[in-house]
Structures are given as C-alpha cells and as structure tokens.
Amino acid sequence: MQIGVNVPNFAPGTDPGMLRQWAQTVEGLGYDLLMVSDHIAVTPDVAEKYPAPFYEPFTTLSWLAGVTHRVRLGTTVLIVPYRHPLLTARMAANLNRLSDGRLVLGVGVGWARQEFEALGVPFRRRGALTDEYLHAIRDAWRNTDDYDTAPIPIWVGGNSDAGIRRAARLGDAWHPLRVTPGWLAEAAGRLKATADELGRPVPALAPRIQLRQTREAVTAPDRLAGVGTIDQIIADIDQIRLLGAETVVLDPFNGDLTEIRQPERAWQTLAAVAAYHKSQEDR
DSSP states (O other), X not given: OEEEXXXXXXXXXXXXXXXXXXXXXXXXXXXXXXXXXXXXXXXXXXXXXSOSOBOOHHHHHHHHHTTOSSOEEEEEEEEGGGSOHHHHHHHHHHHHHHTTSOEEEEEEXXXXXXXXXXXXXXXXXXXXXXXXXXXXXXXXXXXXXXXXXXXXXXXXXXXXXXXXXXXXXXXXXXXXXXXXXXXXXXXXXXXXXXXXXXXXXXXEEOOEEEOEEOSSOOOOTTOOTTEESXXXXXXXXXXXXXXXXXXXXXXXXXXXXXXXXXXXHHHHHHHHHHHHHHHHHHO
C-alpha cells in the first residue's frame, strides 16, 4: 500500500518557500504521493475553514513538479463543477505530461454554497454537473494526439451513497475523507456491493484520513482514523491496508492555523509513520 500526504496550500503562513519545504519533506521521507486541495473563490464559508491565501491546485502542482523528482502529485479534491471540463482535461493532461505521468486527479462535487454562487455555478446541480463533466473529461483524453498524456487515475471523493455510486460508475478509486475506522470497514463492503450491482469493476480504495498525534490514547467511539497515539495511527494504517486499500492519504491539517506556520510537529509524526512503513517494506 502506498502512502500520501495532503499538504496545506492555504492560510497565512503558506507561501512558495513553505510549499517547497513541504514538498521536499514529503518526498525526502519517502512518501509516494503529495496532494493539495481546491478552492477558487475564498468566500466567507470557505474562509471559515480554509482562509486566504489559497493556492490554486493545478498552478501549485505544476510548480511543485519542478522542485520534486519522484513523488506523485494529486488533488484532494478538485471541485469538478468549478471549471469547464475541457479546461480541466487540458490542464490535467498537460500537468501529467510535464511531470512524467505523476498526476492523480482526485475529484468531488463541492460543498461551499457561497463559492458556487460567486462562480455562477448552480449548487443544486453540482452532482449532475460532476457526472457530466467527468464523462466529458474522459472523452477528451481519448484524443491522444491532442492531449498526449499517459492515463490519469481519477479518484472520486464523497462519503455518501451517491459518492460511492459515482466512484463505482466513473472512478478508478473511491476516495472517502476523514472517516472512523469502523465506518470505513463497513463502507468498503458497500462499495463492492454497489459495483457488483452496477456490473462494474470494484474501484480501488484510497481514503484520506486525519493525522493528529496525541500523548494519550483517544478512546472516544467517534475517534477518526489517524487520530491518537503513534501506535493508534499505525494500527489504523495497518487496518486500512488489511481492507485492501491501494493508497492511504494522511491529512495533517487539524484546523489549527498556527500549525500552518509551524509544521514541525506534523513533520515529526510523518517521519515516525514513514519509518514504520519502511520497516514493514523491508521485512
């Protein structure tokens, strides 16, 4: 199983130097994938969670492709209805080509109603638009003379039943976000049942989980995967591996904006996880 990291690409303290440090830390620790998030208009509902500045993902990943060598690059998640599908197809194909085939396109329908309004995109149609645009993107990529790219995996986000069905119909992987261990185990079964019902191959499982190390064990029944002592975090990753996951992405942003300016604690936890992962690979 590969392990990735969701790098904060927003908030005061994020600048080109910090993004470069994040990228070089993630790659230097041996992680397989570096991902960033997506917003275009930092409307009040967005700013409450992810304040400006917000670095646009295609631009950011294109730049990070030039300061990294091995690590794969991805979006977690690109809000599909925000951009014309041919623009998304073009930018993704170009980024994949320029980075030697390192792109993973994680996609979602979006949640920020005010941002949809600012962009002139109908919020109530976001699910239907996502389906329509994903079809258009895949159709565009079939013109290999024009788009000139190796295959780009599409990871479909969304924890709802609609998200699971969309992943089964249109995705190479299902990419649920911030889940409890028990819920993920149950949902993996629903993913297979849905794919079987639709007569489709079962998408790969590639969850994004929280990453927050605590001194004492977290025993709350609603504990998110990736939250707790280092032993709990490692146990969660092992459980996800046993579910057959192809990739797990670790999200070190926990809502504390001071951690954006001072990421050293997150890097220490990432180093501990990376050391364990390497020891398992060497066995």
